[in-house]
Amino acid sequence: MATIIPCGPCLYDKTHQNARKWCTSCEEGLCKECEKTHKKTKTSRDHKLISIEDYCKIEDVSIHFTCSDHDKQLEWFCKSHDKPLCVVCLPTEHRSCSDVISIDVAATNARQSTAISDLQEAIEVALRNITHCINNRNTAKNDIEKQEKDIRRIIRDTRTKINDHLDKFEEKLIQTLVSASETCKSKCNTFLRQFHSEEEKLIKLKYQVLQMKEFASDLQVFLGTRQIDKLVMSEIESIKTATDSIYDYKFNLDLNSDIEKVSNGGVKEFGEIQVTEHTTKLDFKELKLEQAQMQLNVQPLSNVADIELKLITKVDIKKEQMYITGCAILPNEHLLFANYFSTELLEYSKDGNFIGSIQVSATPFAITVLDSDRIAITYGDKGFFEIFNYRTSWVEKKIETGGHCWGLSQSNGKIYVKLDQVGVFDIKGKKLCTVPAAGNFYISASKHNLFCSSYSNGNVYCYDMKGQEVWNFHDDSLRHPYSVANDRNGNVFVVGCVSRNLIIIQHDGKTYKNLLNFENCSNPSAVYYHMDKNTLLICDEKGDDCTLYKVLYT
Template identity: 30%
Template sequence: MASNKPIPCGPCQEGKVNTKADIWCYNCVEGLCSTCSGHHKRFKGTRDHKTIDIKSYKPSIRTIKTECDKHGRQLNLYCPSHLMPCCDECISTSHSQCTGINSLVSVVDNTKIEKSQKKIDNDINSTLHILKEIMNNKSENMIRGEQQVNSIKKTIAKYRKKINKHLDDLEKKLCQETDTILNQEKSKASDIKTKIEGKQKKLKKMKDHLHTVISHTSKLQSFLGVHQIEQEVHQCQQYVDDLENDERTKEFDIKITQNDEIESIQSNLISLEPLGEIMVVKKNIDLNRETSVRRKAQVRQTREQSIINNMTMNIETKIKTNGGGGG
């Protein structure tokens, strides 16, 4: 166990008795001593609860709520149009126009948690892969930017050898400008890399939690846990999609527009204009957003299946009605 502090028996504590728990119930979210565990197994309402030996219980696994965060009621329905577990009030207020509303118990019973786990695991891997590509791209881009600036400085140094103090002043000014622009771009790149690292850590934690939640929770809690992780994964996927329009993820090239009159006006250094203008050229990078496309397809497919199921039920109802009339 993660802690040396013994876990007390919940029912005994209610009776003002301190008893060490021998069993942990994931449905009740509390420990049970050997006596209470025996009653727990015999009662009809709790005999199917998922329990483990207290020594195998991992307190680090976060509790999966089975109540609606918005209304505080039990999650007992499921909207296939929005892929969301709902309570009665959710259905009446936010999903009144949705079709194919099912009981959460039937959806859980017909859901292959392992298949959902595998899909989310793939989504996490895909999103991590995209974020890693952006990280690598920015690292390479920063190195290339430094090389480009060094190349510009060498060009400026070549001209410097041909002219006098005035050119030295121009060189200093232009080098400062290139360094300023490079530092600005590196600062932007470092900022987005820091944020991406945060998303990567979050996704990896979700990935670790995903593999532990199935084996240590009830099927309902596993379903809800997987659903909660899926929502968080979708948020990360949306973050990746939004990166496409983020100025900081665009590749930058630091270039110089050379003054064509430099060679011809070396003899008139006083009137010499700046050697060039430093600029940043941005271009988009290709991101593989397969996970987002797959998510949209999944929503569309679920809605289509819901419509088909409703049509089938209506047809069957009509057939039964007509058959009954003919008899």
């Protein structure tokens, strides 16, 4: 359902009409008749009118046009304090400020200003940080679930092991019980056999005495009585002897004290779940958000003649089959080198110490840093580039380009790749557009410009983001220009492969300065500028001279 906005002037006249346009200056809706009057009135004919549908898109954007301290219209802007002012603020708090201008002048070309670009970039960085935090918590939650499953498995396995041990203990104890019982019963059976034998003998003697008494003569009875008496006495003595050796048996179970604790509840817990907390080290990327509507630079807009280089360290790369085509400085100040003769990136500390090799998908040509975890890598004639997490050595996305892809750069949340022209991709690898630009291999991007080198004609080009040429630099001192890198001011560092030098071209493309000459190494091929640290990494093809410099803006 469409939002209904009333016409402001009609409401003032206590009539009700639906607005069809919105005046961004007057901050009120206008019906068809009031729109005509608005355009005819001299004071309002230049006001910007937008449709009600467009107004609804910005209706929830909270923008205050009055001073929060004095409740007056904001009419002025102090450049020194980066603050909008009302007519009361100006004489009371900013009387001594020399750079107060009309807020209308300050807002000129606000859509194309650095501030809104910085704001968009800050939001993008914040969103990436939020995504990073969400991913981190999801990972933590998945890790908790995995740990829970692992501990459940350990508990089950422990219970199974305990059951197995108890089964073995039970089996062993039963075997011992059976063996003891059998031994005792065997002894009883031995005596039983003996007693049964004695019993048979005595019964037989008893029968003989009865027969003898019934049928024998007195002499036979006399002699027989004495003889049988000896036999009976012998049997009685034998029984007495046997009874001295018989025992009764009492079986008792003496439980192991540990087992008895378990069975009697002496062991209160199967175990204890311990949870320890440790601080999560989220690499939260900070971005300084500049609010002024004018261009604000870290370096002063000085002439390139005043720029100097100060040596920080030399990197000794000892590898065979080297062809360094790209390099980069990571946020932690580690140094990366792309060797187009191998499928590895070489990582060094800022002090020049070798850290290790990072395996990649093919022979890497160029590198650029995207954020604290990720880089982009092109693979030249292989026809693709990748978004690569160098902390986990994981390819997050592979982007097929349908042709060769060489140099690349990152600026303002976009990735610029040198194809036949320059392809522009978002930070996730989705292609946004193509910018027509001359040049061969290497490019560099700022917020508003693209810089391209052409070794075939010795030119360095500067384009705007629509592909319109801003300037074109050519000088005989720069032969076969290769890698390029720009600073915040739009000054461009370029290495000359054949002239074997490094120059810096001023942001207007009119002047330059020769910064370095390479004498005892192979041809210079790669250069990378770290804007936050004002450091410059320069490499030659064979890795004989890979050097990190501090750029001094005097």
